[in-house]
Amino acid sequence: MGRAPCCDKANVKKGPWSPEEDATLKAYIEANGTGGNWIALPKKIGLKRCGKSCRLRWLNYLRPNITHGGFSEEEDNIICSLYINIGSRWSIIAAQLPGRTDNDIKNYWNTKLKKKLLGKQRKDQQARRATCLNFKHEMKRESENYPVPGMVNQESHWPLLQPPVMPLQARTKIPKIPLRICLRYYQFTVNDADGPNDMFQGLDGLQAELSELIYSNNQQVLDGFEGFYGTDNMVDGSSTGTSSVESSSWGDINSLPYPQTVSGFEACQQQSIPQVSIYDEPNYFGPQ
DNA sequence: AAGAATACCAACCGCACAGTC
DNA sequence: TGACTGTGCGGTTGGTATTCT
Structure with a gap:
């Protein structure tokens, strides 16, 4: 028996996030924090997303002070x-x-x-x-x-490639x-x-x-x-x-x-x- | 101009770890 | 002590954009 899935896959939206979803998630976290429970968070704020997906979206995109592209x-x-x-x-x-x-x-x-x-x-x-x-x-x-004298295999003394x-x-x-x-x-x-x-x-x-x-x-x-x-x-x-x-x-x-x-x-x-x-x-x- | 190939990147998936009971 | 669960991480996928032929 495998591990229970983290969310109900059938009722969870996948794919790119809409601006509305972003706004909802961002507003909630900025106001209340994650509450220490990502799994429960989407339900709490009415998002049809997996908790893991919310976490990822926040960490990789919505979190403040994120810089994208243009690596020095x-x-x-x-x-x-x-x-x-x-x-x-x-x-x-x-x-x-x-x-x-x-x-x-x-x-x-x-x-x-x-x-x-x-x-x-x-x-x-x-x-x-x-x-x-x-x-x-x-x-x-x-x-x-x-x-x-005594050097049999000179190859081993060549610098390493x-x-x-x-x-x-x-x-x-x-x-x-x-x-x-x-x-x-x-x-x-x-x-x-x-x-x-x-x-x-x-x-x-x-x-x-x-x-x-x-x-x-x-x-x-x-x-x-x-x-x-x-x-x-x-x-x-x-x-x-x-x-x-x-x-x-x-x-x-x-x-x-x-x-x-x-x-x-x-x-x-x-x-x-x-x-x-x-x-x-x-x-x-x-x-x- | 159009189709193919390639590059890019957001998001997903599954595993491992750590905490809790 | 072991099962369960949430979290974090890293590999991979798939959609879109760009470049090439």
């Missing part, structure tokens, strides 16, 4: 960085952009930003490939002149990392990227938890890439499921799996990210 470069960078670090947690990303809704950001990402980044990523990758090839040729010449943007379809299969950890990791990798980081000092439990989650997460990220792009871009055996990531430790930040995945977005990372203090946001650091 700075907002692009914030979205990009947060997406890379915490994935499709749109509500969290929206919380960092005053006036933006999660739905807006989600739509913006899916329709524009993703394509924009993919285009840039392709360009960057081509450039990197060219640089890498030149470097290989030089090294080859060098090694012919000065062979390195950065994987492209994670396809959404693949990402959806990734288990969610707890919010508390996502946010701290975001702070850790983005806000503190420039200097020595002591965020995890005294947080051994969190560190271990994150390490484990990031690792398992990354395995699936890699699997996703493999499936989507083939194994050509995979490096040092990661396509077989035994990546170098396995030996990642927190002792060396460069060995973290996420920054490797992330670093293809230098363009984003190098932009100055505002020091958003997620910790100040009561919604996110309530009792966890």
Whole structure:
């Protein structure tokens, strides 16, 4: 037996909201608030709408101080960085952009930003490939002149080719990392990227938890890439499921799996990210 | 000018979580 | 402790607008 539906589907209107419905809902909420019960609200004000639909309409459209469209470069960078670090947690990303809704950001990402980044990523990758090839040729010449004893497989020493943007379809299969950890990791990798980081000092439990989650997460990220792009871009055996990531430790930040995945977005990372203090946001650091 | 293809975005759906009883 | 319920979230859908051929 499934869960009872939240409303009587047969007697509920669907589709676009009329200006009258908008006005009714807006007027009521502005005067009385939601009353803490969205399910009961439409009945109370005579709207033939599902409570969830009312909530969505209010949050995404009727709520004061909503900005639609016209995303700035700075907002692009914030979205990009947060997406890379915490994935499709749109509500969290929206919380960092005053006036933006999660739905807006989600739509913006899916329709524009993703394509924009993919285009840039392709360009960057081509450039990197060219640089890498030149470097290989030089090294080859060098090694012919000065062979390195004991170096069997030089391939493993070439710089990593950065994987492209994670396809959404693949990402959806990734288990969610707890919010508390996502946010701290975001702070850790983005806000503190420039200097020595002591965020995890005294947080051994969190560190271990994150390490484990990031690792398992990354395995699936890699699997996703493999499936989507083939194994050509995979490096040092990661396509077989035994990546170098396995030996990642927190002792060396460069060995973290996420920054490797992330670093293809230098363009984003190098932009100055505002020091958003997620910790100040009561919604996110309530009792966890 | 018209039909097809693509882009955009509002809204829906279903799941997970948290609170309550 | 487990069932029930409201809420929030994220993925997806479908209608409309715009661009392309």
